[in-house]
Amino acid sequence: MPHISLPDHLPGITGLLEFSQDTATPIRDLTQILLRGESSLTQGERELIATIVSHNNECIFCTSAHTAAADLLLGETETCEMVKHDLDNAPVSEKMKTLLTIAKMVQKSGKSVTPEAIANAKAQGATDMEIHDTVLIAALFCLYNRxxxxxxxxxPADPSFYQYLGERIVNHGYTRLPQGYDHLKKS
Incomplete structure (x- = not known):
């Protein structure tokens, strides 16, 4: 049961963002820029960053939502599972492995990021902007998870909820739906 009164028809982050739209707007805008804006990292790669941070923070809601979105964007389900459980053998580029390693460091503490991790990412071709965005996405998802x-x-425990949410994220991004969310109320 939530610690505050939230809309019954909006589980997870959506209910929280609807509860306080004044604070939701800048958070949503930043998320939209980072995960859907122009980047040399694909949308799927950026969703992997959100997924690995949420997974390591043990936030079931965010892990499930961003796994679903990443799976849709990547067109398969193996990569997310490997990234979460066996990053060294995950079917992502070496550059992406170094960026995901940095994301995991940020998840623990910003001070956990080492000069060696940054040097490894740069040696694999990561740009300063990709490193910047990785750290900021990781920090943002720590905020969301908490x-x-x-x-x-x-x-929700029903996997179909997260499939729907993943589709909504992929198709509409992170901005508030123009019509709001009343259409999700059960009749």
Missing amino acids: YVDGLASVT
Whole structure:
């Protein structure tokens, strides 16, 4: 049960963002820029960053949502599972492995990021902007994970919910739906 009164029809982050649209707007805007804006990292790669951070923070809602989005963007389900459980053997580029390693370091603490990790990423071709965005996405998802879990937002158990949410993320991004979310209320 959530620690505060949230809309019953909006589990997870959506209910929290609807609860306080004033604070939601800048968070949504930043997320849209980082995960859907122009980047040399694909949208799928950026979703992998959100996934690995959420997974390591043990935020079930965010892990499930961003795994679903990444799977849709990548067109398969193996990569996310490997990234979460066996990064060294995951079917991603060596550059992406170094960036995901940096994301995992940020998830623990910003001070965990080492000069060696940055040098490794650069040696694999990561640009300063890719390193910047990786760190910022990782930090942002730490915020999201703590927001969802810190207020005990509802975490649905039904995998079909996350499939729908993943599709919504892929098709509409991170901005608020123009019509809001009343259409999700059960009749």
